[in-house]
Amino acid sequence: MTACDSQKSGDASMNKFIDKLMDRMTLEEKIGQLNLPSSGDITTGQARSNNIADKIRAGAVGGLFNIKGVEKIQEVQRIAVEESRLKIPLLFGMDVIHGYETVFPIPLGMAATWDMKAIEQSARIAAIEASADGICWTFSPMVDISRDPRWGRVSEGSGEDPFLGGEIAKAMVYGYQGKGDSAYREKTNIMACVKHYALYGAAEAGLDYNTTDMSRIRMFNEYMYPYQAAVDAGAGSVMSSFNEVDGIPATANKWLITDVLRKQWGFGGFVVTDYTGIMEMVNHGIGDMREVSARALSAGVDMDMVSEGYLSTLQQSLKEGKITEKEIDQACRRILEAKYKLGLFDNPYKYCDTERAKTDIYTDEHRSIARRISAESFVLLKNDKQTLPIKKKGKIAVVGPLANTSSNMPGTWSVAVNMEAPATLVEGLKEVAGDKVEIVYAKGSHLMSDAAYEERATLFGRTLYRDKEKRSDIQMLNEALNVAHGADVVVAALGESSEMSGESSSRTDLNIPDVQKTLLEELVKTGKPVVLVLFTGRPLTLTWEDKNVSAILNVWFGGTEAAYAIGDVLFGNVNPGGKLPVTFPQNVGQIPLFYNHKNTGRPLAEGGWFEKFRANYLDVTNEPLYPFGYGLSYAQFDYSDVRLSTDQIDRNGMLTASVTVTNNSECDGDEIVQLYIRDLVGSVTRPVKELKGFEKVTIRAGESKDISFKITPEMLKFYNSDIQFVNEVGEFEVMIGTNSRDVKKATFSLK
Structure with missing residues (x-):
């Protein structure tokens, strides 16, 4: 009986298949299935002879991630199924977060659509493209609730509300995997991985990887539902988070992983650590590498990403009685079950159709859908005197350091995209406006005055060409003002670069950066209508902008088709309808600020300010600048x-x-x-x-x-x-x- 035949007859046949396989496995091979190294995007030639290839032959690798290209994956899979003793296929994972080569808005932007069909469709297209290039497992969706926009990874989640976050979590899982009995059946279905379990979005001070501490009643009422919703939707895997929960790192927290996730919620898939999550518990201070690896396994973590703590220590821990062989067997079984459900035992090359890679990636159809969804994600924050939509006539000045860069359009965690493929905003507006509009461009400023800060904010192949800019700040500003004076309306493309939000991108100052703010102030002084096209991966503090700019369109980072979608909205081809999935504060001092807060015993009267001996600030009202769910329309x-x-x-x-x-x-x-x-x-x-x-x-x-x-x-x-x-x-x-x-x-x- 083949794996495919047994798959049709349910769990009993799967269990029989895996029982027979595990009976043949050595202890070393079982532990090998728990090992997930990063490939470093190895090439086909390297795959034949490098250290990872030797480990694959020895049965010491359960999966790989960070390989792009179906030919490379096919060759590595060939080593696993033709040159290893038991011929067990590998899992191939990637951070397919908001699209593959066709990139959709960042997840916070997708949440702003409040459109579950569109969100599911975006995940479906991502799965189609990733699976065509050999990927069968995505580290998505990220469902962490966050109320602190200082935390850069707010860009990767769905905002502050657990109900909205849960609905989005389900839509994403369905889009990647399919639903119910149809999950994984098609070659375009890939396995989802829900992350980061749990409470990662509540990191203290908005500092990435930081401690999280809260009561259990708050956990369950305000933070846990999206994880549970994704599990209920059938997610095949879950990723443990970097932070601690109740004083124990999540990756070693048995209550979190076994008692809640498995026993209370009935999760039957496998749990993988985040990148070096086991190794990092040594820094947390709960033991050496051998100790933390044993604690992770006993807590219910099945797969070790990159640390190789399982590979290097579990045999010794077993001899010392710190873990049991039953725990190793259970973790191994869960990995093998995932491979079985994906159909890899029946056809290890299920995701290695090189013809699909030529026809199913970055297609015209996918790009058209991405353009529509991108426009749907934009949130109109202000539109004084019906400044928008802009009429398709006259002269428009497009100004700002984000106006003429393609690599910043997709946003953070768009790892598979061709950075040169997206149109710049200038190019997109020219395309949409047509020949009756004259569009002129001036950079106007750097991203920020601090060159070192700008470099930190433009990593991973993104560039704003600062090193090629020979003009002084005043020369760039004067050019922009000259262009603005001669135009009928000014479009100011300002805000964050793509890597100013995302992982390891915490910020304490949420204003538009200094030189951009100066540029915007000077543009407003020209007396021309100024439309702020705001690029951001988080809520920014926009109090001055809200008072002084004619119109504000928050475009997040809208993906590969963002430039055209922005044009569609600015010129009125599309009426914006996005709503904020997160609160925008007046200033950083109000953070954390969220709509579903508790009352105090001395609440301020609704709309009031200031009253002594009430819960209020001396210097600012309690109200946000823009509340959760806010968004204007034409x-x-x-x-x-x-x-x-x-x-x-x-x-x-x-x-x-x-x-x-x-x-x-x-x-x-x-x-x-x-x-x-x-x-x-x-x-x-x-x-x-x-x-x-x-x-x-x-x-x-x-x-x-x-x-x-x-x-x-x-x-x-x-x-x-x-x-x-x-x-x-x-x-x-x-x-x-x-x-x-x-x-x-x-x-x-x-x-």
Whole structure:
């Protein structure tokens, strides 16, 4: 019976297949399956003779990552299945985070679409392209909740809300793997890896890799749901996080990995560490390499990424009785099950079709979809006096250090992209505007005045060509002002470079960098309408910009087709409809700032400031600059009062909450109608509001649509002080609106 035949008959056949295989495996070969080294993108020639190839032949490697190119992967797989004793195929992984060669917006930007179909489609296309190039495993989705934009990896997640994050987590898993019985069946399905488990986004001070510390009631109510949602969606693997949880690094935390993930949530896949995660626990101070490797295995971690702690220490730990052979067998079995489910035992070259690599990657169809989704992710933060959309006539000055660079368009963690492929913003605007518009360009400034800082912010093949710039700051500024004076409107392309957010990119100052801010101030002084096209991977502090700039369009980093998508929105071919998945503070001193906070015993009156002996600041209001869920449109949407089908339900009941949304404008538009609920009295304190539903709807000019949400007792559940998931009788407030701040309200009770 082949693996493919046995796959059709369910888990029993898989277990029989793996039992027979493991009966033939030596202890060394079992431990070898737990080893995940980085390939360093080895070439075919190197694969024949390098150290990794020797380990593959010896059965000391379970998978590899960081190889790009189907020919390379095919050759390495050949070594595994033709030159090793047991011919066990390898897993091939990569950080396919928001696309492969066709790159979509960064995950925070994707979250701003609030469009689960688009998010699933983006993951589906990423899987199609990655699988065509030999990849069968992606280290995505990243589902960490974060309320601190100083943390650079906020760009890789879905923002601050667990409900929205959970919906996105499920969509991403379905896009990569498929659903239910269809998961992994097709050669275009790849295995997802949910990360970083757990609480990585709550790192203290927004400092990457830093300590996380919180109560368990807060963990479960505010941070854990997206991980669980991804597991419920069938994710095949989970990655442990760098931080500690309850004083124990996540990679050695048995409560986290075994008790919660496996026993409570029923996760049946395998757990892999993050890059050198085992080795780093020595720095955490819980033991030497042998000790931390044993603790990771006993906690339930199956695969060791890069550290090779398992490979080098587990046999000795077994002799010393610190681990058991049963623990090694269980970890090995989980890796083999993953390979079985992917179909690699039946066809080790399932993902090595060189013809697909020629036809399925960076296609016109994929690029067209990426352009549409990119435009959908943009958030219009301000549009004074209908500055936007720009008319397709006259002269437009495009100014700024991010206006004429292609490599910064895709954003962080776009590792497979051809950096020269994306159009620059200048090129994209010219393409969309057509020949009736004259577009002129001036750089205007460097990214920032500190050259060393700029170098740190443009790593990994991204460039702003600072080393080739011979002009002084004043010369660049004067050129930009001359160009602006002669134009009808100024488009200022400013903000972060792509590597100013992402891993190891924490920032303490969230303003637009100094020389860019000076450039923007001088452009505003010209009296011309200034449109700020904001590139960013995190919330920035934009208080001055909001007061002084005519329009602000937050474009995040929109992917390989971002330049054209920005043109589509600026010129009105597309009406922006994105909404913020994270709060934008007025200043860094307000952080952490998030919409679903708890009340204090001395709350400030809603909209008020300042009152002595209340919870408020002396120097700034409590309010954010832009709240969670915020985003403008070229259309004007008005909401009716909330209508409830009943004002009382029991534990078996259900009610419907409805509003009428009217487009009181002359253009069609998309609106994201948001449902929030507040539990007014609980056995433990509850947030002032929580997102419980949303619907994205297209409403034509002058049209009204009724939008309804079903509210069930299940939606009212939370974790109490005993970490039991319960609902409690009492009064609840329903809020429906265009963002978390501007809502209509009604009340009902659960009996």
